[in-house]
Amino acid sequence: MEKIIRYPHPNGEITVIWKPALCTHAGVCVRALPQVYRPNQRPWCKPEYALSKELIEQIEGCPSGALTYELKT
Ligand code: SF4
Secondary structure, three states: OOOOEEEEOOOOOEEEEEOHHHOOOOOHHHHHOOOOEOOOOOOOEOHHHOOHHHHHHHHOOOOOOOEEEEEOO
């Protein structure tokens, strides 16, 4: 089964979703939001360091589709 890891933002608005099998580790996310994506730490994704709109903009730039997001309505 495909592995899916969820990183909920404490603001309750957005959850970052990462599918490691799709990630090409090109580091586009790390360059865009280094305060959020910290490959040397666990968890490596810390959505609390960005606004929801900043995360959305960056996630839409993930070249592999490994990063997606879910909004609370
Ligand atoms: S931008 Fe997407 S494909 Fe590239 S390292 Fe980040 S999650 Fe992986």
